[in-house]
Amino acid sequence: MDEIIRAITIYAIPLVLAITLSEAARGYVAHRLGDRTALMLGRLTLNPARHIDPIGTILVPLLLIAANPGFVVGWPKPIPVNESQFANPKRDSILLALARPVANLLMGVLWVITARLLLGFGLLDTYWWKVAIAGFTLNIFLMVFNLLPIPPMDGSRIIAGFLPARWAIPYQRLEPYGFFIVLGLIAFGLLQVVLLPVVSMVINLLGSLFLFG
Numbered sequence: 001m002d003e004i005i006r007a008i009t010i011y012a013i014p015l016v017l018a019i020t021l022s023e024a025a026r027g028y029v030a031h032r033l034g035d036r037t038a039l040m041l042g043r044l045t046l047n048p049a050r051h052i053d054p055i056g057t058i059l060v061p062l063l064l065i066a067a068n069p070g071f072v073v074g075w076p077k078p079i080p081v082n083e084s085q086f087a088n089p090k091r092d093s094i095l096l097a098l099a100r101p102v103a104n105l106l107m108g109v110l111w112v113i114t115a116r117l118l119l120g121f122g123l124l125d126t127y128w129w130k131v132a133i134a135g136f137t138l139n140i141f142l143m144v145f146n147l148l149p150i151p152p153m154d155g156s157r158i159i160a161g162f163l164p165a166r167w168a169i170p171y172q173r174l175e176p177y178g179f180f181i182v183l184g185l186i187a188f189g190l191l192q193v194v195l196l197p198v199v200s201m202v203i204n205l206l207g208s209l210f211l212f213g
Contacts, residue, residue, distance in 0.1 A: 014135030020051035023076035025103035033092045035085040043079045053077040097157035104143035111135030112210045151175035
């Protein structure tokens with residue numbers, strides 16, 4: 001129990017920020033592309049409280065931390081997007097899908113730079129060092145997770161944006177089943193097999209550039 005509480009105290013801040021601020025980035029990109037939905041709903045803000053989903057942002061991550069499957073995922077309260085307001089729907093849908101992964105990448109870089117600064121001050125293995133490393137690894141994992149080519153993940157929307165309509169339409173029809181596909185991958189341990197090598201590669205690359213470089 002003590003280990004679970006310790007893990008929650010370390011992961012809580014970076015996890016909430018990773019999930020909610022990436023959604024805020026998606027709302028900002030949609031706004032820049034011509035859709036005012038996020039603005040009208042009061043969701044065009046960096047305040048994490050405006051994007052928290054009680055189940056996806058809090059309950060599911062806590063259960064995963066307690067179960068310790070080797071990864072943590074979650075989701076925010078989604079910002080509705082009206083893509084009919086986009087000037088170039090095909091191009092802009094790709095840009096919108098890139099918003100969350102890019103936001104997670106940038107947050108991951110900021111966290112690893114923070115870890116490097118803490119290392120420079122001799123604060124290795126302190127509480128805030130562990131928080132910074134957790135923020136780094138969480139954001140990289142969520143970036144790769146969001147890029148899965150399974151509808152409705154962002155990766156599938158990027159792929160659909162490059163496909164001709166005759167292929168993109170049936171591909172996107174898989175969206176109602178995507179959640180169950182991801183659950184199945186998790187249940188059979190396949191998600192870890194697919195994601196963790198890619199996550200490790202990106203973490204090692206960024207670590208060599210910003211942490212130990």
